[in-house]
Amino acid sequence: MSRLSRAAVHRPGTRDLDLTSVEVADPAPGTVLVRMGASGVCGSDRHVLDGDWTLPSPTVMGHEGAGTVEAVGEGVTDVAVGDSVILSWFYPCRRCTACVSGRSYVCTGSRSEECLLPDGSTPLSLDGEKAFPYLSVGSMSEYAVVPEAGAIRIPREVPFDVASLIGCSVATGFGAVVNDAGVEAGTSAVVVGTGGVGLSIIMALQLVGANPIIAVDLNEEKLVAAKAFGATHTLTPSDGLADEVHRLTGGGAAYAFEAIGRVSTIESLPSLIAAGGKAVIVGLPPEDSPISIDALALAEGGKSLIGSNYGSTVPGRDFPRLAQLFLAGRLPVDQLISHRITLNEVNEAFEAMRRGERARSVIVF
Template identity: 80%
Template structure:
């Protein structure tokens, strides 16, 4: 048992409190990680703003990377001293989906319950159980996660970069390479130039898409999009479909929504050419239906695809993305606009709500 500082959500306020929590030693099949960095992600904001319901109190954060400090009985994938990225959706490795290579739709994971495979948590406060968000809780100095949720990476990948690979980078990269399977030379439009949108843009540049059109309301984010690979930038507005057609001829071959807003998801089919693919990457609030003209979608041969974690298989994809970063192919560090201490986490979320910053990363 050890004490650690953590950003705790009480389930009512949208602000986090920095508190001292107790962290238990790792049990069988579990890994104790001393955190090096944690991303500040829009999925965390959904919880704070009441869009998604979770058990509480909760230690927030699900994008994390750090150093293995202890391992439980039976752990063989990692050893003390390894640098690891944490996966917010740990696979069970036994269900049909996992055995089919589809860990991103594992039916045996309990990540979304915010508990370890046996239903326990390693966090407490004066005897009160605390839940780590998505069984990670990366906004804490220590995390205890299942072995399948700690993926070893080269030690020369900085923790701030590695933390983002665990969610936004893998999500954007996978949406392009796995879900859309974008072909070189194809046109693409990305609606939303936050962390995930910029990750999509980097991946589109990597696979040779052209043109790459970035859409946002923020001049700061559109500038970041240009720096990371967008060939054109467009300010969001009611004439977006017309602007995309002007730049592509008859609509884009691929359109990605990276915000999670009903209006922008509904606009996707109008941004793609006949036979094109529209990919929903951003996650909307719970129980939020969208209206799609199904007849027009079918008659034009368009596809609407849901992207869950970019169809990421952590053990396969995290090391691959880390190696692409080290080779200079994915400049993840350029995505980070602010490196902050844990105590400034609320300011980071406020900036996110105002549509400011590319990515904030907590550095421990």
């Protein structure tokens, strides 16, 4: 059995998504059928559309989603029909050394990045041929089939548009601050790039009590948003950026976060932090993007430069925690959403992203 689902499909060599119907199989053992409630429009999707990253094709895009469990396959016990769930774009295998040691964010058994289910299959077809859900999610579709480990139950009180962002940008930003950097109350931080992930970093910094919090961006509207989310100072990039950060922090920030994925801004991170400080690469650059770092200066200053993928998120632990923080009014995720759109408007949303406009667009089904 299967069903038709209207979806946004990417084909190689094109930047615009094709809005068409794909065939979605019923859930196999260990998988879950989800009727999508919302899907974020994320910069990682844009990397694919713009040819920065390569994937199997055709691809149903979207990896930042939430919805309602419609059916479950044999053996599924974590969720039940009717549950509200957030989808994780990196499902853990639950068996490898990383998973059993509590570090599922570096799972070696997941096939998410191949856009495949754990058994190596895909639940989608298009015109009789295989189609692939982006990162094994494919949330820009009315229906998705995901592994049980990739569907995390949350309270039904959390709106799907909010829940979808928790599944990627919010978890990534929050995790970079809490899981990776371990920011302490009263310490200084600078955030370069104030899109959805950058604003999520700022929200988390405010939550843990960082001060001052410096936001850096070219877009004045985004800097206004950064102030609303907790930034104490805003700066635009310039040749004197490092000097200004050092002036505001009394010698350099304790923590610096890059949330764009641009080589030049990643290379600038060590210059923004104090001796003993920690710089975190959160934004993901195009494939094959080496950077140049003054290794001697980094070592002599006792500085750290680390990579953060998905904020070292453990979805089963972190998604419910973030949902509860939202419900408690301590994490205003809803304020990240600048545009609620239909699936028909998805290409326009990506064009706005390329122009550096909007905080977050969310497709609401």
